[in-house]
Amino acid sequence: MTDLLWTVGPPFLLLNGVLILVTYLTLLERKFAARLQSRVGPYEVGRPHGWLQPIADAVKLLLKEDIVPTAADRLVYNLAPIVFLVPAFLMYAAIPFARGWALADLDIGLVFVLAVSSLEVVGLFMCGWGSNNKYALLSAMRAVNQIISYEVPFILVALVPVVLTGSLRLSTIVDAQQGLLGWFVFYPVLGQLAFVAFVVVALASENRIPFDIVEAESELVAGFRVEYSGMKFALIQLAEFVHLFGVACLGTLLFLGGWLGPGPAALGPVWFVLKALLLFLLVIWIRWSFIRIRVDQILALSWKVFLPASVALLLAAAAVVAASGGAGA
Amino acid sequence: MPKPGVGTAFRMARAASAALAVTFRNLFRTPVTVHYPRVTRPYPDRFRGVLALTYDPETGEENCIGCRLCEFICPPQVIKVEMLKAEKRNYAKLFTLELYACEFCELCVQVCPTDAIIMLRTFDLAATDRRDLFLDKDRLHALGRQFPPSWATGTGLRAMQAPPARGGAKGEAAKDAAE
Amino acid sequence: MSGPGRTVVEYGYGGNERLVMNMGPQHPSAHGVFRMILTLEGETIVDVDPVIGYLHRCHEKLGETLTYVQYPSIASKTDYVSAMTAELCYVRAAEQLGQIEVPKRAQYLRVMAAELQRVASHCLWLGTWCMDMGGALGGGATMFLYCFREREMILDLFEALTGARLLYGFHQVGGTRYDIPAGWADKARETVTHIEGRLAEYEALLEGNTIFLVRTQGVGVISRELAQEVGVSGPLLRGSGFAHDLRRVEPYSSYEEFAFDVPVETAGDCYARYRVRMQEFRQAIRIVRQALDGLPAGPISSRPGVKSIGQVKLPKGEAYARVESARGEVGIYLVSDGSTKPYRMKWRGASFSNLAVAGHILPGHKIADAVAILGSIDPVFGEVDR
Numbered sequence: 091m092t093d094l095l096w097t098v099g100p101p102f103l104l105l106n107g108v109l110i111l112v113t114y115l116t117l118l119e120r121k122f123a124a125r126l127q128s129r130v131g132p133y134e135v136g137r138p139h140g141w142l143q144p145i146a147d148a149v150k151l152l153l154k155e156d157i158v159p160t161a162a163d164r165l166v167y168n169l170a171p172i173v174f175l176v177p178a179f180l181m182y183a184a185i186p187f188a189r190g191w192a193l194a195d196l197d198i199g200l201v202f203v204l205a206v207s208s209l210e211v212v213g214l215f216m217c218g219w220g221s222n223n224k225y226a227l228l229s230a231m232r233a234v235n236q237i238i239s240y241e242v243p244f245i246l247v248a249l250v251p252v253v254l255t256g257s258l259r260l261s262t263i264v265d266a267q268q269g270l271l272g273w274f275v276f277y278p279v280l281g282q283l284a285f286v287a288f289v290v291v292a293l294a295s296e297n298r299i300p301f302d303i304v305e306a307e308s309e310l311v312a313g314f315r316v317e318y319s320g321m322k323f324a325l326i327q328l329a330e331f332v333h334l335f336g337v338a339c340l341g342t343l344l345f346l347g348g349w350l351g352p353g354p355a356a357l358g359p360v361w362f363v364l365k366a367l368l369l370f371l372l373v374i375w376i377r378w379s380f381i382r383i384r385v386d387q388i389l390a391l392s393w394k395v396f397l398p399a400s401v402a403l404l405l406a407a408a409a410v411v412a413a414s415g416g417a418g419a
Numbered sequence: 420m421p422k423p424g425v426g427t428a429f430r431m432a433r434a435a436s437a438a439l440a441v442t443f444r445n446l447f448r449t450p451v452t453v454h455y456p457r458v459t460r461p462y463p464d465r466f467r468g469v470l471a472l473t474y475d476p477e478t479g480e481e482n483c484i485g486c487r488l489c490e491f492i493c494p495p496q497v498i499k500v501e502m503l504k505a506e507k508r509n510y511a512k513l514f515t516l517e518l519y520a521c522e523f524c525e526l527c528v529q530v531c532p533t534d535a536i537i538m539l540r541t542f543d544l545a546a547t548d549r550r551d552l553f554l555d556k557d558r559l560h561a562l563g564r565q566f567p568p569s570w571a572t573g574t575g576l577r578a579m580q581a582p583p584a585r586g587g588a589k590g591e592a593a594k595d596a597a598e
Numbered sequence: 599m600s601g602p603g604r605t606v607v608e609y610g611y612g613g614n615e616r617l618v619m620n621m622g623p624q625h626p627s628a629h630g631v632f633r634m635i636l637t638l639e640g641e642t643i644v645d646v647d648p649v650i651g652y653l654h655r656c657h658e659k660l661g662e663t664l665t666y667v668q669y670p671s672i673a674s675k676t677d678y679v680s681a682m683t684a685e686l687c688y689v690r691a692a693e694q695l696g697q698i699e700v701p702k703r704a705q706y707l708r709v710m711a712a713e714l715q716r717v718a719s720h721c722l723w724l725g726t727w728c729m730d731m732g733g734a735l736g737g738g739a740t741m742f743l744y745c746f747r748e749r750e751m752i753l754d755l756f757e758a759l760t761g762a763r764l765l766y767g768f769h770q771v772g773g774t775r776y777d778i779p780a781g782w783a784d785k786a787r788e789t790v791t792h793i794e795g796r797l798a799e800y801e802a803l804l805e806g807n808t809i810f811l812v813r814t815q816g817v818g819v820i821s822r823e824l825a826q827e828v829g830v831s832g833p834l835l836r837g838s839g840f841a842h843d844l845r846r847v848e849p850y851s852s853y854e855e856f857a858f859d860v861p862v863e864t865a866g867d868c869y870a871r872y873r874v875r876m877q878e879f880r881q882a883i884r885i886v887r888q889a890l891d892g893l894p895a896g897p898i899s900s901r902p903g904v905k906s907i908g909q910v911k912l913p914k915g916e917a918y919a920r921v922e923s924a925r926g927e928v929g930i931y932l933v934s935d936g937s938t939k940p941y942r943m944k945w946r947g948a949s950f951s952n953l954a955v956a957g958h959i960l961p962g963h964k965i966a967d968a969v970a971i972l973g974s975i976d977p978v979f980g981e982v983d984r
Binding site for chain 1: 641728731732739740741743744747803807809810812813964966967
C-alpha cells in the first residue's frame with residue numbers, strides 16, 4: 091500500500107501542483123502585463139487582485155459547448171489537444187526541483203527534456219490538420235516550420251552548460267554552479283551570450299512575441315487553433331503555458347543555478363520556483379515590449395543568425411573546457 | 420534585413436534594452452485605471468451630461484415657457500414641446516426628450532431664453548429598456564433636482580459668446596463669465 | 599479592378615495559383631470598416647480592390663437639411679479623430695461665403711484647439727498603428743495603451759473646455775462657442791510638457807528597434823509622381839518630399855503669426871511618414887505654447903451666440919475652404935442660395951484621397967505589410983465615407 095502511495099503520489103502531486111501553478115501564472119501574466127501598461131488587470135473577480143479570475147475562466151471554458159466541425163477529422167481533432175498537452179507535462183518528469191526532488195533524475199535528463207518537449211510539434215500539427223480548415227493548416231505548417239527551425243539552435247545552446255559541466259544529468263549541472271557567481275549566466279562572456287541566445291531561441295520555439303506571427307495569423311487569416319473552443323481550447327492554452335514554464339524551469343537549471351540559494355537546503359524548491367518565475371516574467375516583459383517580426387524574417391533569422399551563433403558558442407565552450415584541462419569526461 | 424555582424428548585434432541589443440527599459444519604468448507608475456463605478460472621475464464644470472428642466476429658485480415656478488426654440492434647433496429633433504397658454508406667462512404642456520437619440524450638442528441649452536433646459540454633470544442613466552430613456556417633463560424635472568448641474572445655461576453661454584459691440588459692457592461680461 | 603463574374607481560384611500548393619482573399623470590413627486591424635479584396639500569390643499581394651461605403655451616413659445631405667448654426671455640432675462626426683479641424687473647415691467655408699470676420703482671440707483659440715487635436719489624433723494613430731503591427735496582445739498593445747493614456751489628457755482638456763470628449767461643437771460661424779475656463783491655460787501647458795516628455799519614450803520604444811525598422815523602412819513607398827497623381831495630402835505628401843502644408847501655403851486663422859517647422863522626408867516609405875508625424879507632434883506642441891502665451895483678450899465671436907435656428911443667413915455664392923487636419927487637406931465646398939441652409943455642401947475628405955493610394959502601393963507587398971501600410975496612411979472612415 092505504501093509502495094503504491096510512493097509510486098503514484100509524487101507524480102500526482104507534481105501534475106496537480108504544476109497545473110495549479112500554471113493556472114495562476116496566467117493571472118500573473120495578466121497582472122504584470124497590466125502594470126507594464128499603466129493599468130490594473132483582473133480586479134473584480136476575487137477583489138482586489140483578481141484571485142478568482144483563473145477559476146472563473148476555467149469554469150467558463152468548462153461550461154462551453156463542445157463544437158466539432160462537421161468536416162473535421164474527428165479522431166485527430168479530438169486527440170490533438172491531448173497530444174499537445176502530454177509532452178508538456180512529461181517534461182516535468184525529469185526536472186529536479188531540488189536535490190533529490192526529481193521524479194526521475196535521469197543520466198540523460200537534458201536530452202529527455204528536450205526530446206519530449208519537441209513532441210509538442212506533433213500535437214500542434216494535429217490541431218491544424220484535424221480542423222480541416224485551410225487557414226488553420228497553413229498556420230500549423232508555418233508553426234511547425236518555425237519550431238523545427240529553432241529546435242536546432244535551442245539544443246545547441248542548451249548544450250553549452252553541458253559542455254562546461256561535462257554531464258547531461260540536470261542535477262549535476264546545477265551542482266556545478268555553486269556560489270552566486272558560479273551560475274552559468276555569470277560565466278564570463280560565454281555565459282551571458284549563451285543565456286541571451288537561450289532566451290531568444292526559446293521565445294521563438296514557443297511562438298511568443300516577437301516571434302508569434304503564427305498566432306497573429308488569427309488577426310489576418312486564422313491560427314491553428316481557430317476551430318477549437320471550450321475545454322479543448324483551454325487544454326491547448328494550458329499546454330502552451332505548461333510548456334513555457336517548463337522551458338523556464340530548464341533555463342533555471344541550466345543557467346540560473348537551479349535550487350541553489352542562500353539559506354537552508356530546504357528552501358531549494360522555493361528558490362527554484364522563484365527563479366523560474368523570474369525567467370517567466372522576463373518572457374512576459376519581452377512579450378509586451380516588442381512588436382512582431384515577419385514570418386520570412388523569423389526563418390531567415392533562425393538559419394542565418396542563430397544556427398551559426400549557437401554552433402560558435404558550443405565550439406567556444408568546448409575550446410574553453412579543453413584549454414582549462416577538461417572538466418569531467 | 421540588416422547585415423549580420425557584431426555591430427548589428429550590438430545595436431539590436433541596445434535598442435532592445437531601451438525598449439525594455441521604457442516598459443520597466445512604466446511598472447512603477449501608478450495605473451491610470453479609475454475603478455468605476457466605485458470611484459468616479461471628477462467631471463469638469465462644463466460637462467455635457469444628461470438633460471434636465473429647471474425651476475426658478477426664487478418663485479419655485481417652472482422656467483420653461485414652451486417657446487419651442489429648443490425643439491426647432493435640435494439637430495436630431497429629439498425634443499417635442501407643446502405650449503400651454505396661460506394668463507401671465509406660458510408653460511410647456513408637453514415636453515418630451517428622447518435621450519437615446521440625443522447628441523449632447525448643447526444647442527438646446529444655448530438657445531433657451533429662460534435657462535429652463537440645462538445639462539447635468541452626469542451621464543450615467545443606464546437602462547435596460549429604451550422607453551426608460553424617453554424622458555417626459557416630470558422625469559426631466561426630477562433629474563434636475565437629482566444631479567448637480569453643469570455650468571452652461573442659455574444666458575451664460577450667450578454672454579460668453581457675445582461680441583464686443585456696444586461699449587465694452589458685454590465684452591466685460593464675457594470675460595467675467597470666462598474667469 | 600473588379601467586376602461581376604470574378605472567379606475564385608483555390609489555393610494550390612504549387613504556389614503559382616492565385617487566391618482571392620477578403621480582408622474586412624470587420625477585422626482586428628482597428629482602422630474602421632474597410633473592405634479589401636486581395637488577390638494573393640502565395641504571400642504576396644498581387645491586386646487590391648478596396649471597397650468603401652460601410653460608414654456612409656449622408657453627411658452631405660445632412661448639410662443641406664441642417665442650418666449653419668446646427669451643422670458645426672455634427673461636422674465633427676466626419677473626421678471624428680481630428681474633430682476640431684473638421685468643424686473648423688465648415689465654419690471657415692461659411693465665413694468665407696458671408697465675408698464674416700473672426701476676432702483675434704477666436705482665431706488663436708481655434709489654432710490652439712486644432713493643434714491640440716493634431717497631437718491627440720497622432721497619439722491615436724501611433725497607438726493603433728503599433729497595435730496593428732505588434733498584435734492586440736503584445737508590444738503593440740503596450741504602445742496603444744501608452745498613447746491613449748496621453749490622448750486622454752488632451753481629451754480631458756477638451757472636456758474642461760467644451761464639456762464633451764469627441765463631438766465638441768466648439769466652433770460657430772463667426773468665432774468659437776466656448777472660451778477657456780480659469781486655470782485651463784496652466785493645465786494645457788502642463789499637459790503638453792508631459793506629452794513632449796513621453797514622446798521621447800515612444801521613440802525609444804520604437805526607433806532603433808530593428809524589428810520596427812525592418813517592418814517600416816522600404817515598405818509602402820509612395821513616389822513623388824504617384825503622390826501628385828493620386829492627390830494625397832498631409833503626412834503622406836510630406837513623407838514623399840513635398841513641403842506642402844496648408845498652414846504655410848494658404849495660412850488661415852492667424853497661422854502666419856506662429857513660428858513652426860514643416861517636417862518633410864523624402865523616402866516616401868512608412869518610416870518616413872512615421873518620422874513626419876513624430877515631428878508634427880513637437881511642432882504642434884510648439885504652436886500650442888505660442889498660442890497660450892500670446893492669447894489676446896477680446897471677444898470669442900463676431901456674431902452673437904446662437905439664439906434661434908435661422909440666425910445665420912449667408913448671401914448667395916460658393917466658397918471652398920480647406921484646412922490642414924492631422925490627415926491632410928480637409929475641404930468643404932459650400933453653395934449657398936441665400937437662405938439659412940446651404941444649397942449644397944461637399945466634403946473633401948483627406949482620408950478619401952489618401953486611401954486611394956492604397957490600391958497603387960499594396961501590390962508587391964506581403965499580407966503582413968498591408969496592415970503596416972494601411973496604418974501609415976491613417977484613414978478615418980468617417981471622412982472616407984461621410
